[in-house]
Amino acid sequence: METYYKPExxxxxxxxxxxxxxxxxxFSDWYGAVFQAGxxxxxxxxLIALAVAHAVQCPYCIDAYTQESLSKGAxxxxxxxxxxxxxxxxxxxxxVHGVQMKNVNSKLTM
Amino acid sequence: MEVRHKSMKAFGESLANANEQLKIIxxxxxxxxxxxxxxxxxEGELHASNIEIMQVNVGKMCNQVCKHCHVDxxxxxxxxxxxxxxQICIDILKQTDIPTVDLTGxxxxxxxxxxxxxxxxxxxxxxxxxxxxxxxxxxxxxxxxPKFMANHKxxxxxxxxxxxxxxxxxxxxxxxxxxxxxAIKNLNELGFGKEGSGLILNFxxxxxxxxxxxxxxxxxxxxxxxxxxxxxxxxxxxYTITNMPISRFLDYLVQSGNYESYMQKLVDSFNPSAATNxxxxxxxxxxxxxxLFDCDFNQMLEMNMDHGAPDHIKDxxxxxxxxxxxxxxxxxxxxxxxxxxxxxxxxx
Numbered sequence: 001m002e003t004y005y006k007p008e009x010x011x012x013x014x015x016x017x018x019x020x021x022x023x024x025x026x027f028s029d030w031y032g033a034v035f036q037a038g039x040x041x042x043x044x045x046x047l048i049a050l051a052v053a054h055a056v057q058c059p060y061c062i063d064a065y066t067q068e069s070l071s072k073g074a075x076x077x078x079x080x081x082x083x084x085x086x087x088x089x090x091x092x093x094x095x096v097h098g099v100q101m102k103n104v105n106s107k108l109t110m
Numbered sequence: 111m112e113v114r115h116k117s118m119k120a121f122g123e124s125l126a127n128a129n130e131q132l133k134i135i136x137x138x139x140x141x142x143x144x145x146x147x148x149x150x151x152x153e154g155e156l157h158a159s160n161i162e163i164m165q166v167n168v169g170k171m172c173n174q175v176c177k178h179c180h181v182d183x184x185x186x187x188x189x190x191x192x193x194x195x196x197q198i199c200i201d202i203l204k205q206t207d208i209p210t211v212d213l214t215g216x217x218x219x220x221x222x223x224x225x226x227x228x229x230x231x232x233x234x235x236x237x238x239x240x241x242x243x244x245x246x247x248x249x250x251x252x253x254x255x256p257k258f259m260a261n262h263k264x265x266x267x268x269x270x271x272x273x274x275x276x277x278x279x280x281x282x283x284x285x286x287x288x289x290x291x292x293a294i295k296n297l298n299e300l301g302f303g304k305e306g307s308g309l310i311l312n313f314x315x316x317x318x319x320x321x322x323x324x325x326x327x328x329x330x331x332x333x334x335x336x337x338x339x340x341x342x343x344x345x346x347x348x349y350t351i352t353n354m355p356i357s358r359f360l361d362y363l364v365q366s367g368n369y370e371s372y373m374q375k376l377v378d379s380f381n382p383s384a385a386t387n388x389x390x391x392x393x394x395x396x397x398x399x400x401x402l403f404d405c406d407f408n409q410m411l412e413m414n415m416d417h418g419a420p421d422h423i424k425d426x427x428x429x430x431x432x433x434x435x436x437x438x439x440x441x442x443x444x445x446x447x448x449x450x451x452x453x454x455x456x457x458x
Contacts, residue, residue, distance in 0.1 A: 041328060070317070073324035073332060075277055 005059045013060075043072040050079060051086040114175040117184035118358060125361045126182055128412040134364065135355055135440045141377050144442040151382045156436040158404070161428070162392040165212040165406060165453065166191070166199055168221040169398050173246050176269075176282045178316065178359040180410050183216040191398040193223045198423050199396060200230045206428055212393075212453065214241040214406060219252055228262055238264045241453075243282075244290040247297075256293075260300040265310040267349070267453075268294075273336040277318040294343045303345040314455075316351045320368035322379060322448045323350035326456040349455025352376075354407050354444040376443035384450025384458035390436045393453075396423055404436045406453070407444070413437045 017024035035045050046069040053061030069079050118126035125131055148156050169190035172183035203211070211231050218224055218240060231238050240259060246252050259266060270290060271281050278287040294303070294311070301307030313333065317323055330348035337343050353359045355373060363369040394415075395403040400423045403409040414421035419434035450457030 037325075037328070042325065043328065043332075067321055070319065070321045071324055073329045075272065075274060077274070077276065 007063065010060050010063060041072075043069070043074055046072045047074055047078060047082045051082040054083050054086040055090055114177070114184070114358075116175065116186050117170075117182045118361065119182055120184065120186040123361070125357065125364075128410065131356055131360055132411060132413075132439060134360065134369070135373075141373060141440065144438045144440055144446075147377070147380050147443070147446075148385060148438070150380070151385045153386070156388070156390070156438060158432060158434050158436060159391050161206070161208055161394055161432055163210045163212050163389075163453075164199065164203065164208045164394055164396065165214060166196075166396045167214050167398055167406060167409060168196070168216070168218045168224065168227065170216045171220045172216040172243065173220070173249060174217070174243055174283055174286065176358075177362060178281055178318075178353050180354050180357045180359065180407060181216060182357045182410070187216060189398045190221055191223075191400075193226065195398075195400045195423070196223055196227045196230070198400060198426075199227075200234070202423060202426050203231065203234050203236060205426075208236070208394075210237040210239060212239040212241070214453075217243050217246045219246050219255055225258060228258075228264065232262050238262065239267055240264045241267050241269075244268045244270070244293040245286055247293040248289050256296050256300055256302070260302065260309055263308065265312070266297065266302060267312045267314060269316065270313040270333075271316055271318050273333045273340075281318045291341050291343060294337075294341075294345070298343055303343070310347075311345045312347045312349060313345050314349045314351055316353055320353075320363060320366065320372045320375075322375065323352055323451070323456075326350040326449060347455070349453075350449070350451070351453075351455065352444045352447055352451035354441050356407060356441050357410055373440070373443070376447045379447035380443065381446060381448060381450060381458050384448070384456070385446040387450060387452070387457035388442075388445045389452035389454065389457070390445075394431060400424060402426075402431075404434075407441055408437055408439075411439065411441065413439065 035042065035049075040048075046065055049061065050065040050069050053065050066079065069082075145155065167181070170181055170183045170187035171185065171190060172187070173185060175184040213227070215221070219242065221227070228238055228240075247255055268290070269282070270278065272278050275287040278290070279285065297303060297311055300309065302309040303311035315323060315329060315333070323329070326348060329350060333348050334345070337345070355363055355369070355376070360369070363372050390404040393405060395406050395409050397403060397409050401409070402415045402419070402421055402423060403413065404415055414437070415431070415434060416437050417435035419430050420427055445451050445457070
């Protein structure tokens with residue numbers, strides 16, 4: 001295997017139904033419902049998904065939700081801001097753990 | 111990809127040739143032919159019904175050279191409809207009750223007989239749509255046109271691919287967004303786009319790239335909110351239109367390596383409900399030289415009306431036209447994908 005991630009694998013997502021079609025149906029029905037317009041618009045949901053895709057660093061999801069965000073009327077400026085939100089939370093999550101470092105430091109040092 | 115300053119034809123590019131375009135779009139063996147897919151609609155072959163719109167392409171000359179233009183229009187294009195051909199269109203209108211005439215181009219205003227043509231159509235009490243690119247209305251020699259179109263109660267339909275400058279200028283050229291906003295302000299001052307004025311101003315969104323348009327209703331709300339809050343301008347309706355894989359957009363798809371995936375996306379998104387309302391069912395398209403087509407896209411691919419229907423307005427025969435079989439090719443998937451696409455926006 002020359003690489004773990006191949007673009008041509010993305011359309012094979014639905015093959016995950018093989019082995020457990022019932023669970024796949026539940027997953028895909030729920031997944032579809034999640035992205036329908038509700039209190040949030042489809043565009044807002046696509047941008048959240050794009051941000052999360054970056055946070056979980058999923059190449060399939062980044063590909064899919066860049067396309068989806070564009071198709072829902074977002075532009076590069078909005079998508080870039082979404083990526084910054086994801087990056088800020090990831091960076092902030094590291095930084096806030098510094099409090100633990102300081103707690104341990106306080107306990108162990110004079 | 112830079113914005114062009116001349117048409118593909120001016121540079122002698124192969125995709126300026128309709129046959130070269132057809133070789134590409136009809137050569138995708140993995141995809142079902144459009145006619146096979148259309149059978150899912152359950153109406154048999156695609157046929158026209160009542161003709162509600164005569165769309166007249168009065169010339170390919172344009173002051174802009176947009177990246178996605180399906181006409182390959184530009185300042186260098188010399189194909190302009192003559193007054194004699196316009197007169198034949200008027201004569202056909204007199205013989206029929208086609209209620210709407212949709213003027214397109216290029217920039218239709220650049221035809222030297224544009225005003226005369228509109229005058230004559232309005233004398234017959236037909237509705238006139240002018241597909242204006244907005245920036246032409248700011249050019250010297252054309253600044254009286256907003257008032258002319260207001261006096262004639264023309265409906266204006268204008269491309270504005272996004273409510274922000276970046277996407278718009280990327281597709282249509284530097285400075286186009288600001289100039290368009292200035293033109294919209296002039297039109298608003300005359301009443302265009304304002305509720306109750308009777309003067310209609312509609313905008314057209316088309317994706318700035320290889321993706322399908324978003325929901326028309328949702329995007330219209332975004333456009334209305336953002337354009338009013340940022341620029342203080344108003345309009346009536348937004349039409350979302352899918353880019354057809356022909357001419358300059360086809361060139362972009364091929365050059366950017368998006369062609370196969372875009373065609374697959376169009377086929378995968380085939381929507382029988384959208385296909386039921388495709389515009390060719392109720393439209394005839396007249397070329398600058400009087401040739402007849404099922405739509406403006408077929409016109410650019412030089413696919414004339416066929417299957418017993420006349421291919422030129424001098425042979426116009428409504429009986430042969432109103433139930434004609436539509437001439438199709440793989441680009442037709444552009445009108446049936448997702449929420450559908452037509453000169454009046456989504457169809458589903």
